[in-house]
Amino acid sequence: MHKSTTLGASALTIVLLSGAAIADDMVYSGFPVTVNGYTGKKTTSVSYTGQIARHVLHDSLKKLANSGNGKPNPELKAKMLSYYSTKDKGRMVIAPKTKGPFAIKQTGVDDISKGKNLEGKTYKGTITGMPNNMTGSGLVKFWIDKASSANKGVDMANGYNYGQLISKFIMGAVSYNQAVDNYLDEKLEADNKPNNKPYKKGAPYTGKEHSWDEGFGYFGTPAHTLKLTPRNVYEIAKQGSKSKKPEDALAYADYNKDGKVDLKTEMTFGPAYYAAGFDASVYGKSNGTDYLHTITKAFLDGRKLIDSAKGKKLTDAQRATLKDHAATISANWQKVLAEATYKYAGSVYKDLEKLKTIVEANGDTTKQLKKYIKHWGELKGFSLALQTGKENLGETATRLNRMIGFGPLMPNLSQVVDIDSKGNYVRDQGGSWGEYMLHMAKIQKLLIDKFDVKARNNAITGGVAELTKKLGGGSSAEND
């Protein structure tokens, strides 16, 4: 008892002395070690480097997916698999990398966390939105194989952009799924990773502390997000390319003012990037959403609550509050994915409109077709991502999958309807352009009905609603 008090006191001294570790209550860092009997040297219990390493593996994999030359390339495939499946040492960070003044501290994945992969953390259920009942990782590996032999990651005949498909899908099947269906779900139960024991033997964090941190890590937002605007967080992800001056993005990200962006705590990754994008209204009119700060604040409040238990088992009341925070996070995260699906359904619709115009005029469709395929990949990826949460979306998922199809409707009216046992795409004559465009409008309506999306960027039927509203009511019985 005496010993632990001394230890606790000395730990507190260290915390107070170490500038970086002083917790600003707006920042997700610096929470002290509360594990009873901890004997190690760590001064903070916050740790989510494994999740950041996976964000980096994901960004790098996306970059690799777009690097093929159109011929079968076993070397590229092996490299992609090393970022997806293996836990190889010595993997370099392919993305994000230093860009102009936006200097990034880490150059190797191992500098962030060692021995991590994506495959082990990919959604394990079957993906009903693609043929052959593949599991999440089965689907990613199928796409990796296809991407390795595609030209810059794009299959112009079947209509696939593998970089987009892989990336958007992983944002759901790894990040969203692991956070909402694991760390913020069963790991909040009383006897699963309790708070009165270390997460694993010798760890400086308790079971609940680390579970919560891992959830936060998967969201991929800078620890000091609440000191930034959504626009700042968005610009960090863009590494200055969307800033007035490129160095602005560095200034937003570099919280500890060491002149470099620490990927572990200062960078914006996929899920947070989209939340920030909607909140900052970068895709259209003023959206009025607040996903980024709502989610981040719920994570921070939850973490403060766990910290306040000081290494004791959480009471039922505390866990109930924690579950409320988790519910806020899950609901808003799901909405971000739904907003993204909505936005890309609108993009696909607009692309089809343009493609039709070009085709009718016998013009060259190549450029527009590429955009269409890219947007379709994002639509499909996000729609599948949405289906990897903890709840079974049931009919909503079925309708989404049927309306989007296994592949985009191509200008020659063909559409992938199956994948054969050798992995070849099987196509058939699809529906009409009009029908497919209508599907996009219906998808948007479905997303409004089921997820109550608010930002509604690229709304297809928005104009009809606005105009009818303006025409006023015809309810009174006026005669002539």
Place this chain on the structure above:
Amino acid sequence: MEAVLSEYFGQLTDPFFNPQKRVFAGYLFSALAIAFVVAIVHSRGSWLGAWRGLFSRDIWWSKSARADYLILLTNQAVMMGVVPRLITKLAFAMLLFEAMHIWFDGRLLLWPSAPGWMIAAAFTVLLFLLDDAAKYVVHRALHRFPVLWCFHKVHHTAETLTPFTVYRTHPVEGVIFALRTVVVQAIATAGFIFFFGDRAELVTLLGANAFLFAFNAAGSNLRHSHVWFGYGRILEHVLISPAQHQLHHSVDRHHGDANFGAVLAIWDWIGGSLQFADNGPPERFGLSDNRSDTHDLATIYLKPMVEAAHCLYRPIKKGIVMMNALLSNGFARRTAIGGLGALLCLSIMVVSAAATELNIYSHRQPFLIKPFIDAYKAKTGTEINIVYASKGLAQRLQAEGGRSPADVILTVDIARLYVYADKKLLAPVESDVLSRNVPSHLRAPDNTWFAFSKRARVVAIANRSKDAFAIKNYEDLADPKWRGRICTRPGSHVYNRALVASLIHAKGVDAAEKWASGVIENLARRPQGNDRAQVKAIYEGVCDIAIINNYYYGKLKHSAKPVQRDWAAAVKLIFPNQDGRGAHVNISGGGVAKHSKNKAEAVRFLEFLTSKAAQDLYGSVNYEYPVNPAVDVPRELRSWGSFSEDKMPIARIAKLAPKAQMIIDRVGW
């Protein structure tokens, strides 16, 4: 209750503050100003005379006017309950907007370079014209049809006119007006947004359509008043003056059946119902059969209902009489009840007697396989359940795995059949009957699937194009001399892909690609539609030559729609390659599901499908050819010409499909 009351009072007062409404305070004021000027002129400059004339108690507090006020109070309450139950204009606009995607096959933004104000102006003008024309048409109908007149009459019973007479309307008529607004606004909105995107805007003044604002501000409220204000003959050809509308309210029917228009007179002009206001005001307003109780609320609301019921009585009575006759006859009644009972018992017996059940997963439409099911059931008593889907069945079967209830798979086209074999969803079948009835080139080498009927891919040629009858082989279609004369559906459709695969089998990949590219060069239009649409295109003169499956010709030839029979009559079929390898055939077929719990029965069903009885059905139901060599080709099919078929192993077509698809992609078919 409080909320309802506050909504009611809100609705009651809204029209006075809402510039979209006729009795908006501003419009009433402008009408008053005009009325004063007119009245002063009439009373030769006497202000007092004008005032007395305008605000005479005989007008504003007459029995008729008091009824107007009561109707206004009552109708607001009634409409408050009714309107929310009508289809909203947003719902109808969305429905139209969605339907337009199908009608126009997608969406093309028109005139993208036009400035926004121009589109907004066009929208405002069009909405106004459409609305005004609709008002004319509906108004005329209200006078023309007795049932409608019963309700509209209420408005015409007014004997003194004030601006509030505009609300003297029966609720049924109110609903008609509300629906009219919904239809007009939905058509304009959906149409404009569809073609012009978000540039469609309404030009408004104080939030009201600029045209209606102008109309109302120019004294529209005088239409229902005793202020005689005409525009003069010339302008009254274009705009309905207040005086013209007062003529419409004249007790003299000679006047009453004219001037139905709201704002514009052109509709009356076109419709021959225009009257000018140059002969002075009518003697009296109202109807000649007005009675002492005309202005009682009960009369106003209920009498039209009774009268309308009377109008509709005769046709309804006819039906009731027939029903009564049937039911009053004791024998007929007993027979009917007894018959129903017997039918019920019979169906229960049949259901319980069915010893076995068979579950079929079918890509073929239910009406096409029903005759086979009925025939089989009649023969064996087996109960058959069908799960029909045009796509997704293989995925479903795969997901169901060992739990799948499916016994038999039925589909069309070798490519689709092969999907099941490829995914290992079919069980091999040992059956002498099937081996005997289905030639070896029309079944799987491992006996997992079998063809049950054949369909030939043929060339349809316009009767008018004598020269095109020179086509003898598929290969001829690539000849440059047919440039701009061929129609086909998209290449990726399984029927075309199978045809390309057969050419690869016969001539090799390069020759097949050269051929496909030649056919594309000869197309009259972008590949589109289904096989039927190609025959239609020939009929319409779009092209002279088309590649289709033979049975579509039969379906068109015997279609219930006369126009489709005309399409078929415009063409003749050619069975290609009769001097060589024969015409390419595809199949409909099926197999036994791998996890079927009822394999023996499933095999028995497949065997039945190859028997003479079923093989004949393929011909009569769908104009397909029998696979069983012992069964004769039906006479109808023989009359289109006999042919020899390409006997390549049909399984090869499935194997060659990926190569065929690549050719199709490369040539842009």
